[in-house]
Amino acid sequence: LWVGVVSLFPDMFAALTEHGVTGRAVEKGQLTLEYWNPRDYATDRHRSVDDRPYGGGPGMLMKVDTLRGAIADARQRAADATGLAPKVIYLSPQGKKLDQQGVQTLAEQSPLVVVAGRYEGIDERVVESDIDEEWSIGDYVLSGGELPAMVLIDAAARLIPGVLGHQDSAIEDSFNAGLLDCPHYTRPEVIDDVSVPEVLLSGNHAAIRRWRLKQSLGRTWLRRPELVDEQALDKEQRRLLNEFIEEYAL
Numbered sequence: 001l002w003v004g005v006v007s008l009f010p011d012m013f014a015a016l017t018e019h020g021v022t023g024r025a026v027e028k029g030q031l032t033l034e035y036w037n038p039r040d041y042a043t044d045r046h047r048s049v050d051d052r053p054y055g056g057g058p059g060m061l062m063k064v065d066t067l068r069g070a071i072a073d074a075r076q077r078a079a080d081a082t083g084l085a086p087k088v089i090y091l092s093p094q095g096k097k098l099d100q101q102g103v104q105t106l107a108e109q110s111p112l113v114v115v116a117g118r119y120e121g122i123d124e125r126v127v128e129s130d131i132d133e134e135w136s137i138g139d140y141v142l143s144g145g146e147l148p149a150m151v152l153i154d155a156a157a158r159l160i161p162g163v164l165g166h167q168d169s170a171i172e173d174s175f176n177a178g179l180l181d182c183p184h185y186t187r188p189e190v191i192d193d194v195s196v197p198e199v200l201l202s203g204n205h206a207a208i209r210r211w212r213l214k215q216s217l218g219r220t221w222l223r224r225p226e227l228v229d230e231q232a233l234d235k236e237q238r239r240l241l242n243e244f245i246e247e248y249a250l
């Protein structure tokens with residue numbers, strides 16, 4: 001997965017490149033991040049990267065010439081590095097709400113150029129001329145597009161074959177696709193007089209699998225019922241969920 005990052009704060013992306021699964025993906029060449037900082041395109045003495053909004057009002061916008069210069073170079077590099085035209089994504093509160101389906105789609109469209117805004121955002125003409133898609137990561141106000149860009153890149157990187165070392169976790173992800181996770185337990189067997197559910201100590205892997213599926217279904221039904229409706233439950237899942245609901249109602 002090749003990602004060109006347009007950002008005033010490229011150092012923030014060390015959170016991805018220097019840690020964990022995504023850090024190893026970069027080391028192994030499964031994930032490539034390259035950076036273009038609009039500040040490097042500033043030509044004035046103060047190296048300004050923001051500009052005042054027409055019509056007045058509070059706040060500033062990303063300066064057009066420095067931003068467009070960075071986007072153009074990132075686009076060119078993406079094409080040179082991969083031989084493919086990039087999909088240019090602008091992270092913005094006005095964007096489409098990102099979910100796993102959206103991540104899946106974006107992960108298949110490498111190379112990507114992600115544009116992280118700061119200030120109040122960017123000139124609408126730049127959105128129309130330079131941006132292919134606008135994406136938001138949720139209805140809460142952040143200080144810029146960098147964290148949203150990292151959320152997108154992290155989620156997309158996990159979908160690259162071979163990135164998630166232990167394949168079973170990727171299978172689990174698909175197994176529970178669309179459902180909340182079941183409860184998890186590890187040592188010690190008892191914490192403050194509370195024990196681990198017996199079934200997990202039984203070694204009966206069929207029973208453990210059923211218990212975990214029932215817990216996923218039940219928790220999804222309790223906490224995120226709208227996710228259950230979307231799922232076309234098979235016979236076994238419907239039976240397990242009904243069992244959970246009956247036990248819950250007791």
Ligand SMILES: O=C(NCc1ccc(CNCc2ncc[nH]2)cc1)c1csc2nc[nH]c(=O)c12
Nearest residue numbers: 091092093136137138140141142143144145148
């Ligand atoms: O760049 C981002 N945020 C910076 C930011 C925050 C607030 C404003 C000000 N908007 C004024 C307004 N809004 C409604 C009416 N008036 C502009 C820019 C961002 C990118 S993706 C994303 N996903 C979730 N949340 C986010 O903040 C983001």
